Amino acid sequence: MDRLSEKERIEILMILGYGDVRRRQQETCNIFNNLYPNRNPITRSTVSKLLKKFNQTGAIKDLSKSGRIKTATTEDKSLDVCVMLEDDPHLSTRQISRELDISQTSIMKILHDNKFHPYKVRLVQELSDDDFDRREEFADTMMEKCYDQNNPNFLNNVMFSDVATFCIDGNNSIIPELARLFPNLIYFRKNERSDNNVNATIISAILQNPYKPKFIKIGQAVSEIIEAFHT
Known part of the structure; x- marks a missing residue:
């Protein structure tokens, strides 16, 4: 329903009357709605609330909605x-x-x-200065061996492995950072750290059981898998 102006509220009270000369609320609604046919009609509830407000406060204006004083967001x-x-x-x-x-x-x-937003941390492996050259050299060597006609079974003798690392200091990748601007969160993890590694390998299209080395380096664990495969 449309909000009543002060003039319209006064007019409703005048139509309703006062003392011994008072109309019924439904009759007041009918008269007011006939005077203003282009607006949404008022109901008995509107007249009743307006009359109650006038009797309690002596005014027709809405009470200020002060609410609770803001203390937490000052x-x-x-x-x-x-x-x-x-x-x-x-x-x-x-x-x-x-x-x-x-x-x-x-x-x-x-x-x-x-304007603060949560940004997720991205963990990447820290690389040393000579890692880039070693990776490129390894890729070139592997490409040559894969296309070597003299050794067509080369890939069958290659062990593909992956290592899952479980950090003892928790999963920092799920810890967000709150900032106004994008902080480009890239944290480098050092190779030497106290973690727990689980290794799984594929040899000749056969998945080996996940291997969890205990108190030994992952390189030693891989060596043991290779020796067990060839024996």
């Missing part, structure tokens, strides 16, 4: 949240909520208002 609180994220962008909304005693809903609103 400028000071917003500044505290932004400063915390500038110092440590890996903080979660739950951690910020506990630290500042603000609800997570308010934290999310502050982040949205200040």
